[in-house]
Amino acid sequence: MLSEQEIAKLNTIMEQHAYDKTQVIAIMQAIQEEYRYLPEDALRYAAKELKISEAKIYGVATFYENFSLQPKGKYVIKVCDGTACHVRKSIPILNEFRNQLGVSESQPTTEDMMFTVETVSCLGACGLAPVCTINDEVHPSMTPQKVKELVAALKEEKA
Amino acid sequence: MRINTREELVKARERYLASLNSQRKKILVCAGTGCVAGGSLKIYERLKEIMDGLGVKNCVMLEEEPHDSVGLKKSGCHGFCEMGPLIRIEPMGWLYIKVRLEDCEEIIQKSILGDECIERLIYCDKEGNTYEKQEEIPFYKQQTRLALEHCGQINAESITEYIAVGGYQAVAKALFDMSSEDIVNEVTKASLRGRGGGGFPTGKKWQQVLNQKEEVKYIVCNGDEGDPGAFMDRSMMEGDPHRVIEGMIIAGIATRAHYGYIYVRAEYPLAVSRLQTAIDKANKRGLLGKNILNSGFDYELKISQGAGAFVCGEGSALTASIEGNRGMPRVKPPRTVEKGLFGKPTVLNNVETFCNVPSIILNGADWYNQYGPENNHGTKAFALTGNVNNTGLIEVPMGTPLRKVIFDIGGGVKGGEFKAVQIGGPSGGCLCYNDKDNHLDLPLDFDSLKKVGAMIGSGGLVVMNNKSCMVEVARFFMNFTQNESCGKCVPCREGTKRMLELLDDIVEGRGTLEHLELLEELAETVSETALCGLGKTAASPVTSTLKYFRDEYIAHVVEKRCPAGQCKALVNFTIDATLCKGCTKCARMCPVGAITGNLKEAHTIDTTKCIKCRACIDGCAFHAIHEV
Numbered sequence: 001m002l003s004e005q006e007i008a009k010l011n012t013i014m015e016q017h018a019y020d021k022t023q024v025i026a027i028m029q030a031i032q033e034e035y036r037y038l039p040e041d042a043l044r045y046a047a048k049e050l051k052i053s054e055a056k057i058y059g060v061a062t063f064y065e066n067f068s069l070q071p072k073g074k075y076v077i078k079v080c081d082g083t084a085c086h087v088r089k090s091i092p093i094l095n096e097f098r099n100q101l102g103v104s105e106s107q108p109t110t111e112d113m114m115f116t117v118e119t120v121s122c123l124g125a126c127g128l129a130p131v132c133t134i135n136d137e138v139h140p141s142m143t144p145q146k147v148k149e150l151v152a153a154l155k156e157e158k159a
Numbered sequence: 160m161r162i163n164t165r166e167e168l169v170k171a172r173e174r175y176l177a178s179l180n181s182q183r184k185k186i187l188v189c190a191g192t193g194c195v196a197g198g199s200l201k202i203y204e205r206l207k208e209i210m211d212g213l214g215v216k217n218c219v220m221l222e223e224e225p226h227d228s229v230g231l232k233k234s235g236c237h238g239f240c241e242m243g244p245l246i247r248i249e250p251m252g253w254l255y256i257k258v259r260l261e262d263c264e265e266i267i268q269k270s271i272l273g274d275e276c277i278e279r280l281i282y283c284d285k286e287g288n289t290y291e292k293q294e295e296i297p298f299y300k301q302q303t304r305l306a307l308e309h310c311g312q313i314n315a316e317s318i319t320e321y322i323a324v325g326g327y328q329a330v331a332k333a334l335f336d337m338s339s340e341d342i343v344n345e346v347t348k349a350s351l352r353g354r355g356g357g358g359f360p361t362g363k364k365w366q367q368v369l370n371q372k373e374e375v376k377y378i379v380c381n382g383d384e385g386d387p388g389a390f391m392d393r394s395m396m397e398g399d400p401h402r403v404i405e406g407m408i409i410a411g412i413a414t415r416a417h418y419g420y421i422y423v424r425a426e427y428p429l430a431v432s433r434l435q436t437a438i439d440k441a442n443k444r445g446l447l448g449k450n451i452l453n454s455g456f457d458y459e460l461k462i463s464q465g466a467g468a469f470v471c472g473e474g475s476a477l478t479a480s481i482e483g484n485r486g487m488p489r490v491k492p493p494r495t496v497e498k499g500l501f502g503k504p505t506v507l508n509n510v511e512t513f514c515n516v517p518s519i520i521l522n523g524a525d526w527y528n529q530y531g532p533e534n535n536h537g538t539k540a541f542a543l544t545g546n547v548n549n550t551g552l553i554e555v556p557m558g559t560p561l562r563k564v565i566f567d568i569g570g571g572v573k574g575g576e577f578k579a580v581q582i583g584g585p586s587g588g589c590l591c592y593n594d595k596d597n598h599l600d601l602p603l604d605f606d607s608l609k610k611v612g613a614m615i616g617s618g619g620l621v622v623m624n625n626k627s628c629m630v631e632v633a634r635f636f637m638n639f640t641q642n643e644s645c646g647k648c649v650p651c652r653e654g655t656k657r658m659l660e661l662l663d664d665i666v667e668g669r670g671t672l673e674h675l676e677l678l679e680e681l682a683e684t685v686s687e688t689a690l691c692g693l694g695k696t697a698a699s700p701v702t703s704t705l706k707y708f709r710d711e712y713i714a715h716v717v718e719k720r721c722p723a724g725q726c727k728a729l730v731n732f733t734i735d736a737t738l739c740k741g742c743t744k745c746a747r748m749c750p751v752g753a754i755t756g757n758l759k760e761a762h763t764i765d766t767t768k769c770i771k772c773r774a775c776i777d778g779c780a781f782h783a784i785h786e787v
Contacts, residue, residue, distance in 0.1 A: 022483040025466050029425070063485040063645075065467030066425050082387030083581060083621045084544035086635055121469070121639060123426055124390035126544035126619075127193045127240020127551050136428065138196035 002041050009034060010042060014049055021050045024060055028067060036076075037068045073109045073116040075154055079132045079142075082122030090130040094119060096147040097132075114158055161445040164453050165331045168322070175323035178221040182230035184271055185249040189311060191236030191397055192390070192429055198260070199244035203233055205263040213267070221319035229271055232314035235398015238307070238552035239298055242282065247293055247311065254293035255280040284570070285548075298549050301568050303530065305538045306514040307554045310398035315433055318440040321401040327446050329517035330405055333412045334454040337520075339369055342413035346516065348524035350536045355381055355472075355509030356583065356616045357692070358605035364506060367496040368414040371504035376416035378407050379500055379507045381477060382423040382430065385469035386584025387639065389619030391540040392510035394552050396423065396430035399514070400437035404447065404460060406513030409520055410506050411458045419458065420500065422477050424465040434462055469585075469643035473691045474499070474507050476645070487645045488691035509617065511540055531557030535604035545581075545621035546573045558602040561590060565599070565622055575624030579708070582608065583616025585636045585643075586696035588703030589629065596707060612703050614696075628725035629708040630715050634662040636700035640693065651694030654685035658701060667728040670716035679705060724786045727771050731787050736761035738783035745775035745784065 002010070013030045017023040027050070031042050038061055047057040061067045079085075079094040097103075097117045101110055109116040125131045128140030139150065162168050188194075188203045210217045216228035230249075237245045242256035248270050255266065255277065262280060269275040282296050283289045290296045304310075313320040321327070333342055347362025368376060380403060384392040396403055407419045423431050438460050441447040449457050463481045470476045471486040478500040480486035499505025515537060519527050528536050540554040541564065548570035555564060561580065565572070577599075579589045590598035590613055601607055608614055623632065641655040661678050664670050682698035682705075689695045705712060714720045721729040734745070734754075741759040746752075753769040756762030764775075764784075776784045 022481070024483040025480065026464060029464065029466065059485055060483065063468060063487075064465075067466060083584070083619070083635070084388040084550075086387075087545045087621060087623055087627055087632075120426065121642075122385070122387035122389070123192070124384065124393045125192050125196055125240075126388055126390055126542055127243070128196055129544065129550070131196065138192065140193075140196045 002045060006042070007045065010045055011049075014046065019050060021052050024050060024052065024057060025064070028057075028061060032067060035071075037071045040069070070109070071113065073114050074158070075114060075134055076116045076118070077132060077134050078118055078120040078123075080121075080123045080125070080130060081119045082126065082129075084126035085122075085130040088129040090142075092144050093130055093132060093142045093147055096144040097151070100147060100151045115154075161443070162452065163445060165335055168327060168331055168452060171319075172322050172325070172328070175221045175319045178226070179230070179320060179323045181226055182228055185230040185232065185247075186266075186271065187232055187234040187237075187247040187249065187311065187314075189235075189237045189243060189245040189247075190233035190315065191240070191394055192427075193236065193240040194243040194245055195429070197244040199258075200233075201260060202244055202246070202258055202263060203231070205260050206231055206267065209263055209267045210271075213272075215267075215271070221317070221323060230314075232320075233316065234313060235310040235315040236394040236552055237293075237311035238394075239282075239296075239549065240551040241549050251276070252292045252294060254282060254290075254296065256282050298551070298553075298568055298570065301555070301563060302553050303538050303556050304554045305518060305530070306395065306402075306511055306540055307399075307552070308518070309402065310394060310552075313399075315398050315400065316436055318401060318437065318444060318446075321399075325521070326401050326517075327405055329520040330408050330412075330446065331452060333409045333520055334452060334456055339413050339415055342409060342520065343369055345524050346413070346519060349519045349527040350524075350534055351512065351515055351519060351527070352535070352537075352605060353509055354511035354515070354539065354617070356586065356614060358615065361508060361512055364496060364508070365410065365413050368416070368504045368506045371497065373504050375418070375501075375503045376414055377500040377503055377505040378410045378414070378416050378419040379478065379481070379505055380407055380419070380421040380513055381472065381474075381507055381509045382421055382427070383465050383472045383477060384427075384510070384617055385424060385472045385643075386586075386617050386619050388542060388544050388581070388621045389584060389617045390542045391552060391618050393427050393430050395510050395514050395540075396421075396427070397433050400430075400434045401441065402514050402517060403434070403510055404437055404441055406516035407460065408447070408451070408458050409516050410508065410513065412456060414504075414506055416504075416506065417457050417459060419460040420463050420481055421460070422463045422465060422471070422481060424471075425467055431462060431464060438462070468645070469639075470645045470691070470693050473693055476691070477507065478505065485645070487647045488693075490690065511618075532602065532604060535606060539603065539615065539618055541603075541618045541620045543569050543620050543622070546575065546624040546627070547571070547622040548573050555603070557604040558607075560600050560602055562599040564603065564620065569622065572622060572624050575626050577622070578625045578627060579623045579629060579632075581621040581623065581632065581636075581700070582619070583614040583699075584619050585640050586614065586693065586699055587616045587619075588613035588699045589632070589707060591707045593707075612699070612706065614699075626723055626725070628666075628721055628723035629704045629711050630662065630666055630721075631723075631725050633701045633704045634659070634666055637662055637697075640697040644694070644697070648688075648690035648694060650685045650688040651690065651697060654681055654689070655694075655697050657681060658685070658698065662701070665712065665715050666721075666726045668715075668719050668726075670712075672713075672716055674716060675705065675712055720787075730771055731766050732764050732769055732771065732775065732784055733787055734762050734764055735783045735785060738781050740781055740783075742780070744778055744780070748774045748778045750774065 217231040246255040351361040352358040476486040476488045535557040739761040746754040
């Protein structure tokens with residue numbers, strides 16, 4: 001169930017987009033910004049308010065890579081596996097993050113909900129390959145050693 | 160302050176230009192995504208802090224009267240991303256590379272307050288030659304920057320600077336001196352072709368939309384640059400957003416359309432914010448919105464953000480996404496020019512295409528035709544990445560040979576010898592250089608590339624050295640397209656999946672010669688029967704690697720060997736007995752106990768136990784362990 005506060009917030013988001021159903025992607029992006037994922041209740045509510053079917057909003061939400069129906073960690077780590085990063089060895093970076101945090105492709109988020117590790121196809125920072133982003137901050141020229149340091153620093157920050 | 164008429168625009172330009180010229184020095188800090196990642200914004204803040212501390216006037220708005228100050232600005236991408244963070248000092252044209260926070264004080268003292276160039280911050284090539292001036296560096300010297308003209312040269316967030324360097328004059332010319340037909344004819348005469356990949360003649364497209372009788376028409380800019388390894392459009396949207404807008408307004412005038420959308424992929428947050436700032440400022444100045452320059456022409460522009468789907472780069476999928484639907488392509492005809500966005504006639508062009516328009520209108524088609532070969536006129540921006548010394552953003556005339564791009568501008572191949580270059584992303588193909596095929600001297604233009612089964616795509620050039628396995632590369636692209644396949648048509652949804660399985664088998668050592676036959680058969684079927692461009696070209700990386708690197712495939716399936724030593728399943732490690740000193744280090748390091756041997760005697764590896772972690776190779780002081 002959505003709290004009154006949540007409903008108010010969702011209403012504001014939809015007002016900002018004038019309850020325009022063609023804006024459903026932008027609306028869901030705003031909702032995701034709020035929750036860091038798309039909670040089922042929020043989607044149902046948005047569908048009702050925008051006068052579109054739940055099937056339709058679910059269809060759009062699951063089509064696009066950026067939307068997540070699962071909660072994500074506080075730190076979202078995206079390892080770029082675009083061509084340029086790939087030929088400059090991005091897979092060892094990805095594996096190192098997964099090893100360090102004990103996550104996998106099917107289980108991308110740590111149990112304490114602190115970290116999510118995923119791949120992204122090209123951030124356009126190919127000149128600095130291989131790169132990763134942590135909550136949208138770009139980290140250039142990554143090495144497995146740097147991964148260790150970054151994870152240690154983030155864990156310290158959290159403690 | 161609103162600019163109401165053409166005369167006011169001309170006057171505003173004079174005023175801003177005088178103001179810009181009165182800045183006695185300018186510091187252009189690169190604020191493209193690459194340099195920002197390297198910390199350029201902190202450098203900007205630090206430079207500002209130091210100048211503020213010293214009482215040096217900086218960051219003055221151009222509206223003010225001519226003044227004696229230093230112009231500190233965040234510019235668009237300078238292109239030389241490998242060497243970032245970059246700072247350009249004008250009027251001398253010095254380029255400082257790999258600038259750190261600690262260098263800021265010295266830069267202000269020596270180069271801004273004094274006139275001294277700081278030797279250690281300038282570019283030095285492999286031969287030890289140093290270059291003070293940006294334009295003299297081989298990376299820049301061989302380029303022709305038309306679409307990227309202002310990228311890195313002006314403050315990316317300032318509309319006044321854009322106006323000062325001649326911005327929006329092309330819109331004025333199009334509004335007052337030309338009819339819609341004139342504009343279309345000029346673009347047609349310039350033989351401008353779509354820079355998004357297909358190379359469709361832009362003038363023809365505009366003509367088709369102009370011919371439509373509908374009241375409402377749309378101009379859509381495709382900024383969904385999804386090709387991995389390409390970032391030209393991003394750099395243009397970030398570095399010179401007003402140019403994109405100007406090109407779109409002109410397209411609107413030419414086709415009598417009054418609404419525009421820029422579709423930007425969600426992975427480019429900086430581009431979105433720069434474009435939004437630019438749109439807001441242009442609206443405020445009256446260069447967008449109602450009655451532009453008192454001409455009676457209205458034009459409204461909006462940004463639509465993608466949400467991470469490669470297929471949305473395809474026209475009908477992109478318009479579906481703007482409408483708030485799943486971004487799936489539809490059967491054509493009707494084509495986008497007849498029934499595009501919201502079912503209305505739509506001009507859909509790529510960012511770079513729009514960026515070429517203002518200078519064609521201002522300088523004319525004849526001027527534009529001096530660049531590039533017949534039917535392929537103009538320049539093309541490329542993102543040069545991968546195993547190349549100078550990665551970055553470049554722009555060269557169409558028809559420039561690949562060799563010049565990789566060796567003269569790119570400074571040669573990094574970490575090995577040249578093997579191949581992947582052009583056009585997952586829809587393109589591999590180019591190579593061997594006894595049979597010499598693509599290095601191939602001119603880079605639409606028609607020449609098509610002849611060898613590749614395409615210019617949006618312009619990503621990923622250079623690969625001899626340590627790259629081409630089968631693995633093909634697998635990588637197939638994995639990408641299979642992930643991004645929208646699932647609407649069977650050939651793409653199922654075909655790419657099966658092709659990926661076949662490639663997985665090959666790199667993991669289960670391949671046979673039949674695998675190759677089946678791959679080729681599937682590739683043909685998929686490319687002939689898939690619904691959209693993504694599907695039709697999905698097999699290109701496989702077809703082109705099979706064509707040019709067949710021996711590598713054969714080595715994988717027949718000899719179970721990966722010539723580049725990349726496919727883990729096919730690599731075995733051995734110890735060279737003549738080099739091994741029997742120090743026992745590798746045996747101690749091996750995590751699975753696969754290495755045995757007595758002290759001071761040559762060791763051996765049990766390949767059945769070996770997990771190929773490379774710990775022994777990296778640890779051996781005598782380089783006695785090799786991959787076979």
